[in-house]
Amino acid sequence: MSTFIQTNLEKPRAWFPQELSRDSSWIHFLSREAVTEIEEALQHAKATGKNWLEMTANDFPLKRHAKQAIDQAFAVTQTAYGMCLLKGFPVERWSVEDARLAHWGIGLNVGVARTQNIASQVMNDVRDEGGSYKVKNGRGYNTNAGLDFHVDSCDVVALLCLQTAKSGGTSKVTSSIAVVDEVKRLRPDLIPVMQQPFYYSYQGTNDASQPPFYKCPILGDDPEFFALRANRKNVTAAQRDFPEVPRLTSAQIELLDLLDELLPDDKFCYSMQLDRGDMQLLNNYVVIHSRTNFEDHEEPERKRHLLRLWLSIPQGQRLPPLWKEYFGDIEAGSVRGGVRGSQITEAFLAYEKRQAEHLGMTLRRAT
Template identity: 40%
Template sequence: MTTAAPPASTAQPRAAWSAADLARDTSWCIRLEPAETADMLRAVQTAQVPGKPLLAYARSDFAFSGATLARIRRGFDEAQHGLGVALLKGLPREGLSPEAFELLTWGVGLHFGVARPQDKQSRYMNKVMNVGTVYRSAGGRGYSSNAELDFHVDGSDLVLLSCYNQAPVGGDSLCSSAITALLRLREERPDLAAALFQPLHYSRQSEQAESQSPVMVLPVYGERDGRLFCFWNRNRVEQAQKLPGVPALTAEQREATALLDDILRRPEVMYRMRLEPGDLQIMSNHTALHSRTEFEDDADPARKRTLYRLWIATPDGPALPPLWADFYGATESGTVRGGIHGHAYDEHCVAFDARQARDMGMRFDPGQRP
């Protein structure tokens, strides 16, 4: 089936950037003042209770100052409503254990949205560290491998990635504008653009709940209210092709997605950054795609590359295209949506989601799962 692709959106012009744009205008890179770094250190040290589960913490436990929250808000606004990417520099790192730094990341998230579970174990925070996972496998996830990753989006409005340790070799963060990539593709091969607005099958990587299908169906691009949205993860599409009953990709779909991947990695489109300890990257999963280079770890286990990843549903996220419901569940703005509920989503998860939704003024339906 071939359908005409919607026209390119003009509703989010800052989100259509090039690598040169990010290099020239560095307003998306926000450095905390020393007093704000000290404020965050004090707040997490005051809040931390040994052995207390993350889901038991509330936003009120992290008493960041108004100045600190305003600085962080600049990053969230840039990622949500501007370029689609922001980098906060200067989070306290020295003097914090990995567990305390993880908790600090969690505390930041509690002030700006509702965290979403990310995997089969229904974990709300993932440690991004190589534990030997095979990325290209039926249950493969990139965050637990050292492999170079395909360009992809994650399963929430925003993804936060905080850096505790960086690898001595590799592990650079890569990002590209999904809107710029589509505009380039339209210029070069307008005959292929429509294929990216047709539904594709994505594997759930064996992480689905019992009531869910092993696949989800949605296009690479969609549109709502004049805004473009992207959902792309080649690894999940290729794994879905191995499942029974999934239709084979058409020649047009394969050509279109191959060209998209090529454009995303072009030097003029792709921006490369190297996260340093104390950095917090914030990225939109609707208008930006991200990747990572392969890396080699430090021989000292205490210095292994260690980052913390948090998925956030935000109170001011845009309304999503209707077809996004197959992954996100809810698509309206102001709702708790997205995430991978997995196999351990229990009453503790429901209680956290409900309490945090109340704190953020968001709607939460415990019976509505993606």
């Protein structure tokens, strides 16, 4: 069983950009000792010769300073602003493969990785690989496009920045709670609409046994735990690609239009440029994110490159009942989320079971 730092900070709450500018409590810096211990863990992991899915936290052993820094950063995502920026990973002296292994090893210490695409990969390279965004089955992570505001399919998304763009690629984050408060103020009649099911395309990432779309309300109705899930691009794709999906009502369209106005508004949206060695951690139930389009450097080794992990974590909150169709499990501290894809392996299933047991998390597999 892993031990996690308990914080006395408040539960996630509404925030505004000027607060993030004034209060740097959500920005953490790795100490020299923590960096040394992370690099020692990296060398240990390399020496095991194991592939990722065979590894446990013992194969990436974090000593006191590093463990405290990592545990605290993830704990902070469940409080106040719902996010943490952890700075100082020495990516400039790591190969890309070493950076991938370090990112994976940190994940082993805090959560259960979720598969992210049709190939059932547990880590994605966020870089321009010539993909297209707003097309059938288009995803944003392999393009240089600006992205719609969205949340990822996990408790916490962890992005490790290896290279920055020549220009653009600005990260944008907005408090989902603040935006819902604004909807309540402007259009209280649309709150019940937010709690109606919306239909989303899986964008081709579903398992063959699953339908190609799913339904999920945008706003949860749990009185204790706020939860919002929105991705208009995938709603639009479901309307375009699947005639059997119920058509959006005029009220649902009004709501989506209002969210499109509010989410990028400077009153609510905070912009940040990730630096090399930054790890951005976002709680997907209370923070919604985006990025601007970007222009890359010419040299391949300098092109914008981030590594993305989707993680279920033991501190994960309870989710709304109507989210179960998509997440698979809604109980606090359960393994849920991700997209299955078509290449789930026995090795992944063994990893998932082992990690859940190590972290004391509930694992109920879909049948």
